[in-house]
Every structure is written in C-alpha cells, then in structure tokens.
Amino acid sequence: MTNLYVPKLTTIKSIVTENGANDIKTFELVFKDDNDLNEFKYIPGQFAELTIFGKGECPIGIASSPTESGSLKFTVKKMGTVTAALHNLDVGSTVGIRGPLGNSWPVEAMKEKNIVIVGGGFAFSTLRSLIEYLIADEYRSYYKDITVIYGNRSKSEVLYKSDLERWQQRNDINVVLTLDRAEDGWNGKVGFVAPIVKEVAPSSENAIAVICGPPIMIKTSIPELEALQFTDEQILSSLEMRMKCGVGKCGRCNVGNKFVCADGPIFSRAELKQMPGEY
C-alpha cells in the first residue's frame, strides 16, 4: 500500500545564509535513495512539504530548478515551529520531503513568449527556480525576452546574490534590481517595485507576467502592468494559505471551491477574479 503522507528521506548537503538578519537560509537537500531522486520530477513553481521529525511539516516552494539536477533547494525564513527547527539543523541532518506538489508556472504555455518576472522580498524562491529553468541551455531558445524586476527593502535582504550576479553577466536576460531606499555601494535602482515596473515598461505584446511578493507590492504593481496593457490572463501569481496535507485532503487551504495546494498555488489574475477574495 502506498501512503500519501509518508515523506521520503533527504540529507542536508549545504546551508547558505541568505540575509543579514540571518533568518533566511537556503537548504540544499539530497535524497538518501537515488530512486526517490528519479521519481521527484518537478516544474518551477511547485512546492514540497518538508518534515522535521518530531516537529511537523510545512509547505515550501522549490527554489532550485529541475535543470540543476542532483539536489533540491529550499529557501526558508525562520517563522514558526518547523522552520525554526529546520534553521537549527546542521549539514548531514535528515529532512523528510513529500512532493512535488501543486501546479506550476506554465512553462509550456510560456514558450515563444516574452517573460516578465516581478518579485519582492523573500517570495523570490520559485521565481529563482523559474529563471534558472528559462535560461538553462536546453530551454533558453524556447523563450523570447526575459525581464526580471526584483525589489528589496535593503541590500542585506537580497536573496541569491551570486545567482543574480551570474544572471546579470548574461546578455539574454534583463535583470533590474531595486532597493526601497538608497544604500552605499548599491548600483541598482532605488524605489518601490511598482514605479520601477512603470520605468522599465516591459511590453505586454506576446508576454506573460509573473508576480510574487508582499501583498502591497502586488497591489501596487498590478495597476502598472495593466497600464502596460497586460490582461488578466497574462498576469500570474502564487497564493499562500495555511496548509497541512498539501494534497487537497485536509481541507484548510481552500479559496472558494479551489484548494490552493492542489488546484494552485499558481493562478492567473483572471482566475483569482472568479474566486472570493478570502486569502
């Protein structure tokens, strides 16, 4: 009998502290059993349930891309019981994992299109996954212009610094970084994400926009995208709700008749408008 709720076992291979506040870390996990690795076929935008045995389980977006084979990465902010316990673990410790779960960024439907990625703060992990996927050698030619706008409150809060540098050195992806306030030694833009979207003004022509970040950033950026003629079908976002099972059974993450864990977490703005605003 297969049991939906039993996690596979992984070992923490590496831990990177992402921010100055030391409360966001990226954990690289490797499966103890190679079969589990082969079975874990995911698409950017999906998430997994991470287990710290004795503490519980929590849903975390997958930050690595399937094009980076061999391990999985999860960027986790220290927030509650499970994430605090995860932050206390060392390299070599065991973490349980169930997944991949949820739908994904529509990487097939995005083919032959211009891609606009708007992110803010630490809600950037599945966007990192998406970017790595889009620019991977085997996929880059399927996608047209790629524009990334990523905002943070301060320099020390910027995630994936080495990845950002690597992306900025490429000429086939436009990476625009911004900080809320100016800081010494900052070469990027200064200002909230919404006005930067207006300034960069990515074309909505044959484009899909993906937006993830704090609610206020989404709320202020969407009118800017709309001013650029992005339609509700062209704007995608990811919802977060409290989850337990991650497989549409425990019943707590629904928004209207959709389970965010199973039907989502990614919805177009057109879909969100059909759902009650209870999220």
Add this chain to the structure above:
Amino acid sequence: MNEKILLKEKISDVFDALKGENDIIAPVKTDWGIEFRQIENPEDIALDYLNSKVPPKAIWLPKVETLYEYEIDGKDVKIKTPPEKLGKKVIVLGIRPCDAHSIKILDTFFKQGSFEDDLFQKRKENLSFIGLGCNSPRETCFCTSVAGSPFNKQDVDVFLTDLGEKYLVETISDNGEALIQQLPWLEDSSEADIELAKEQERLAEDSIKTQVNLENTSKLLDNNFYNAVWDEISATCLGCGSCSFFCPTCHCFDVIDENDYANHRGRRIRVWDTCQSPLFTLQTSGYNPRTSQKERCRQRLEHKFCYYPENYGIVGCVGCGRCIAYCPVNNDVRDIIAKVNNIEPRTEEAGKT
C-alpha cells in the same frame, strides 16, 4: 431480491455467524447516548435507537489515525509504515441510511484530484454495511431534501426493516448476498411482512415534515459571498465546532507530530479538525484570511452546499440533522439555507472582487 425474516432474539446468532473473519461494529447504549463500537458481547447490540450521537464516520476516518511512526537516531531517521492492521474486514450492523450514504460522499472527495487517500480507501474496501431502515426519523431529520430517505437502500449491502418482533432482511449487493449465505437459517418472509415493511417506509417518509429547497442554493451561495445575510447567520454562533464534529460528511483533518522526546521516536497522526476554529487557517505570520465567525460559518455552508455541487455535482450533506440537534445555541441549517434562499436575486455577478 428475495426477502428473509430475522427474529430479533436471533441477532446474537448473526453476530456468531459473521464474527469469524469480520470485526462487527454496531450501536451500543452508553452513558452519553448511542455510540458505534466494536462488539465483543452480542447482548450489547442496541438496534432500537434513533441515531448515534457521534456518526460512525470514525470507523473509516478515525478521530486519531497514525500516518506513520519514526525513530530518530542522531542525524538519521527511520520510518515505519503502515503502523497498524488495515486488512481486517469490518461489518457495520444497524447503520442508518443517512450515515451509510455519507461514506459515498467522503469517497467522492478522497478520490478527487491527483491523489487518492489510500488509508481511507483501504478502510472503505473492507467495509460491509447491514443497514437499518429508519422507522422513526427525528424532528431534526431532512434526508429527503438531500436525495436520501429513511429507507434508502442503495448504499448498504443488506437492509433490515424493523417489523416489531422481527426484521425483514433484504439483500442489496453481491457482498450482501455473500453475508446472507452465511445465515442459511433465516426464515422466509410472507407477503404480509413485505407489505408491513412498505407501510413502515411510507409512514417514515411522511413523518419527515421539513423540506429544504436546495434548487438555487448553490448559485445563491456562489453569488452572495459578501452578502449581509452572513452577519445575521453567524450572529449567535459560538464557533464551538460541534456541527462539524458530529457531521458524518465533515472530513477536514489536522496533521500533528506526537513526539516521545525521551525515547527519540514518535508518530505523525491526523486528527479530526474543524473549519470553525480560528486556528484552522491562521498563518505563521499571524495573518488569518478568516478573521471572524462570520467567515468560518460561511465556509462551512459554502463548502457543503456550493463547493461540493460545483466540484463534484453532489451536496455535501446527508440530512442527518446532528448539527441541528447538538448546536448549543440552536442554530438550524434548515433555517440558514432558507435565509440564503431568500436573498434577493441579483443580476450582476456580485461579490467577487
């Protein structure tokens, strides 16, 4: 169909004949009312009851169920599964038609989507129902409004009708046929027995006085998420969760680690949960999308009478009336639906911003 007769004093013979390869679960009288329990002594079987307080749902969705056990050894962990026997066949004797139907609703739910819940499925596969017609529906019953009836036989394997000193025994399914073959001593029924059973059925259906009109309810719920009616409906609700605890179709669960720190081991369990608790949707950040009882009351109604019809084409309610009978402030789902039905129709797609 060939009907048989079972004399009431021979219930213990049924138990003796079927107990060999089956666990027999039946209603038992306890200090706090009728409860479904595994039978050791057939004298405990109490079939002269209206309905159990807690539904027999716990047989196929236990209040506490171990998902797996684990042992922690330094940085390593071992998982043990499955932790308990799920293979044993179970006969539920004397289950009411409404409760028998509830498992169909749960089955629809647990099968939907990309994932099947094997723990539930395994339990369900091993179940047989010997149902018991409902001669005396309660004042709170409204099964006939949700496509059921006190004598609905479609969800059981064998159906019993109480004829006073005896039961009329009808074989409904192949599985029921196999059970009846183990009771070759059942007596033949007469025309009069069958007529009497039909009379009981007619009387029972006539005794259900309340009808709930669900014709437009799903659409009205969909269009009136932000209607002021929810303030009125939720005004007296205490958020105690009794309605969902006693509900045969409420299936939401919490997942918890029960850790034995001293011995470096533990188990992950799932336990019944309720959408009526603020903790149900409280996020780690402190944000809660359902801030008050209004949102939580609305969720329960929307789920059963809007999302279920929209997603699976069925109503998530069997009309057993337990949520009415055990609500401490006498909230009545029949009145609540009537209030929803009385919302003035609106022409625009309202309330979806």
